[in-house]
Structures are given as structure tokens and as C-alpha cells.
Amino acid sequence: MAVRDGSGKFHIDVIDVGQADSILLEGPDGTTMLVDSGHWHDEGEHVLDHLNESEIDHLDYLVATHDDWDHIGGHADIIDEFGSDGIGTVYSPAKEEEGKRSAAVTQYKTALAENGIKENQLHAESAALDLDGVTIDILNPSEEIDSKARNENSVVMQATYGKQSILLAGDIKGKAETQLVEKHAEQLSDVDVLKTAHHGSKFSTGEALLETCEPETVLYSHAEESKHDHPDTETVTRTTQADNAHSTALHGTTSLTFDGQNEIAVEHTNDTDLHDATDFAALIHYHRDNDVALDEIDSIARSDLLASIPYEIVDNASIIEDSQAVQTLQDENEALQDQLDEATEALDAKDDVIDAKDDVIDAKDNIIDEKDQRIEQLQNRLAALEQATKE
Numbered sequence: 158m159a160v161r162d163g164s165g166k167f168h169i170d171v172i173d174v175g176q177a178d179s180i181l182l183e184g185p186d187g188t189t190m191l192v193d194s195g196h197w198h199d200e201g202e203h204v205l206d207h208l209n210e211s212e213i214d215h216l217d218y219l220v221a222t223h224d225d226w227d228h229i230g231g232h233a234d235i236i237d238e239f240g241s242d243g244i245g246t247v248y249s250p251a252k253e254e255e256g257k258r259s260a261a262v263t264q265y266k267t268a269l270a271e272n273g274i275k276e277n278q279l280h281a282e283s284a285a286l287d288l289d290g291v292t293i294d295i296l297n298p299s300e301e302i303d304s305k306a307r308n309e310n311s312v313v314m315q316a317t318y319g320k321q322s323i324l325l326a327g328d329i330k331g332k333a334e335t336q337l338v339e340k341h342a343e344q345l346s347d348v349d350v351l352k353t354a355h356h357g358s359k360f361s362t363g364e365a366l367l368e369t370c371e372p373e374t375v376l377y378s379h380a381e382e383s384k385h386d387h388p389d390t391e392t393v394t395r396t397t398q399a400d401n402a403h404s405t406a407l408h409g410t411t412s413l414t415f416d417g418q419n420e421i422a423v424e425h426t427n428d429t430d431l432h433d434a435t436d437f438a439a440l441i442h443y444h445r446d447n448d449v450a451l452d453e454i455d456s457i458a459r460s461d462l463l464a465s466i467p468y469e470i471v472d473n474a475s476i477i478e479d480s481q482a483v484q485t486l487q488d489e490n491e492a493l494q495d496q497l498d499e500a501t502e503a504l505d506a507k508d509d510v511i512d513a514k515d516d517v518i519d520a521k522d523n524i525i526d527e528k529d530q531r532i533e534q535l536q537n538r539l540a541a542l543e544q545a546t547k548e
């Protein structure tokens with residue numbers, strides 16, 4: 158029995174498991190599904206701790222989106238702790254990569270065998286699952302994807318409760334993401350919340366997926382210091398088209414509650430007011446450029462923040478206080494005014510030269526006039542003298 162049984166609402170916990178994924182779904186009547194189990198590195202929360210704190214002693218569904226250790230690393234411990242009585246249906250990845258099994262996969266398979274638990278598979282052709290009225294459609298992996306890559310074959314789920322919908326994109330990218338958009342565009346247009354694919358890596362959660370889903374809220378599951386620099390700065394810039402962003406590294410475990418109508422409530426274990434998608438993007442850019450901790454946002458000079466974020470998102474980033482933005486504009490304005498003053502002075506000096514030149518020309522004209530007058534006078538005198546001589 159879970160704490161939130163019978164609330165009539167659909168709950169989603171994106172558990173802070175560091176550089177990994179683990180998402181707990183609880184239907185309105187308390188039916189539970191755990192999608193991935195993270196692992197116990199990168200200072201993330203151990204999934205078992207979260208399940209215990211949430212007083213969950215039964216998982217109706219345990220899903221592994223794919224075989225990577227940041228997604229199944231906690232599976233063996235959970236299976237050993239809950240046992241066959243505490244776990245309903247187990248879904249393993251539909252396609253296992255050929256070659257040597259990783260330690261995480263071996264531990265998982267051993268735990269299943271020792272507890273006598275059967276494996277099942279989910280793929281795009283599977284029937285939708287039902288979680289107390291929440292419909293869970295499986296959109297990937299598809300038989301049509303000719304890829305052996307584990308990430309590409311991640312289980313992708315869209316969970317819809319009433320008017321509200323969340324997409325859990327696993328670690329897909331490239332071909333799988335392109336095909337997802339091509340095949341399921343209409344259904345994806347219902348998405349309100351998007352758990353970004355592959356911890357926000359550069360080549361996932363592309364424009365096509367974002368434009369098709371138009372999510373209000375994006376979720377990032379990642380560690381503060383991910384060795385792959387997840388989420389990528391280009392990806393967080395792309396997702397500024399959403400209103401809100403929640404990150405496990407910044408916000409801790411993020412809990413969403415769908416009422417099936419219009420309201421999606423969000424709670425975090427870490428206390429921060431920063432929820433705006435553009436602000437989050439600005440913060441990640443600054444964090445990458447300057448190696449400053451994500452929770453040090455309040456100590457960052459706003460002018461520095463302004464300087465490190467891309468032009469296309471700067472206008473919408475509200476963490477840059479207006480006064481600071483105005484100050485920056487005033488500084489720019491003053492510099493321009495100085496340039497204008499200098500140019501005006503130079504122009505004035507040129508005018509003075511022209512004036513002086515005009516004076517010289519005038520003086521020259523006067524001399525010519527005087528000369529002309531003198532010549533006329535002399536001619537008149539000469540004419541008078543000639544006349545006098547004739548007489």
C-alpha cells in the first residue's frame with residue numbers, strides 16, 4: 158500500500174538518482190510502476206530509500222527501458238528486497254545487445270532467477286497498459302528500427318490521464334526519435350510534460366519532437382557534474398519553448414500530480430524558486446562556462462549571467478533582474494553618446510575649416526572687385542584724357 162492510495166490523482170516521481178533515470182508512477186488507486194532504477198553513484202538518491210519513504214511495499218510493474226547500468230543498476234537490489242510477492246509484472250528490454258553482458262545485466266538476471274520472477278517485454282506493438290485509468294501507450298522500440306544500439310531501443314511510454322499526458326522518452330535519439338515523431342505525431346501532440354531523452358544529450362529532444370509535443374513542462378534527469386555534460390547547452394536552449402523546466406540535479410526529486418483536468422502540481426525535495434525553462438537554460442550555460450554550482454545562482458552577478466547566455470534566450474530570462482538589464486542598456490547608451498559627441502566635434506572642426514576657407518575666398522573676391530573697380534576708373538580716366546587731347 159502506498160502513501161497516496163486513493164487520492165484520485167496520478168502521481169509521477171522523477172527520483173533524483175544522479176546521472177541516471179528512475180521514475181515512479183502511481184495510479185489514482187495506488188497501482189505502482191517503477192520505470193528504471195538508476196544506480197547508486199553520482200550522489201543520487203538510492204531508489205530503495207525513496208520507495209521506503211513513500212511506504213511502497215509492492216510494485217505492480219517493474220520496467221527497464223534498456224540495459225544500461227544507469228537504468229537497471231538498482232534492479233537487482235529492488236528484486237531482492239521486494240521478492241516475488243512484492244513485484245507484479247517485470248518488463249525487460251525487448252532487444253538485448255549482443256556480446257558480453259555487463260555486470261549490471263548479470264546481477265539483474267541473477268536476481269530474477271533467484272527469486273523465480275518471469276520476464277516480459279514491451280515494444281511499440283504491445284497493447285497499452287492500464288494504471289487505474291491512466292493509459293500507458295508503448296511507442297518504442299519498434300520492429301522497424303534496425304538498430305542494435307541500446308539507447309535507440311529504449312522503451313518509450315506515453316501515460317495519459319484524462320486531459321493530461323506525459324512522455325517518458327528513455328534514452329532515444331537519432332533514428333528512433335525521428336520515427337517516433339513520424340509515426341505518432343497526433344498522439345504526441347497531447348503531451349503536456351516531456352521527460353527529455355537521454356538526460357538532455359545534444360542529439361536528442363530535437364526540434365521536430367519539441368514542435369510536435371509542444372510540452373509545457375520539461376524534465377531533466379541528470380547529475381550536476383555529468384561526465385558527458387548532460388544536459389547539453391544546445392538542448393536546454395531548444396527546450397526554452399516550454400514554460401517550465403525541472404531538473405533532478407537542481408530541484409532534487411521532482412513529484413508531479415495530474416488531476417486529469419487542467420492542473421499539474423509540482424513539488425521538489427530541494428527548495429528553489431527557479432522553475433522557468435529559460436532561466437534553467439541560462440543557468441546551465443553559466444554553469445558550463447564558469448564552473449559554478451547550480452545552487453549558487455543567487456551569488457552570480459546578473460551582468461555576468463547576461464554575458465554568458467545566448468542572444469536568442471536572453472530576452473526571456475527573468476533571473477536577470479530588470480534593473481541589471483536596464484543598467485547594461487544605459488552603459489551601452491552612454492558609450493554610444495560618447496562616440497556621437499566625438500563625431501560631432503570632428504564635424505564642427507571641419508565646419509570651422511570650411512568657414513575659414515570661405516573667408517579667404519571672400520577676401521580674394523573683394524580684391525578682384527577692387528581691382529575691377531580700379532581698372533574701370535583708369536579706363537574712364539584714359540577715355541577722358543583721350544577726349545581732352547582731341548579737343
Ligand SMILES: [Zn+2]
Nearest residue numbers: 225227328355
Ligand atoms: Zn541513460
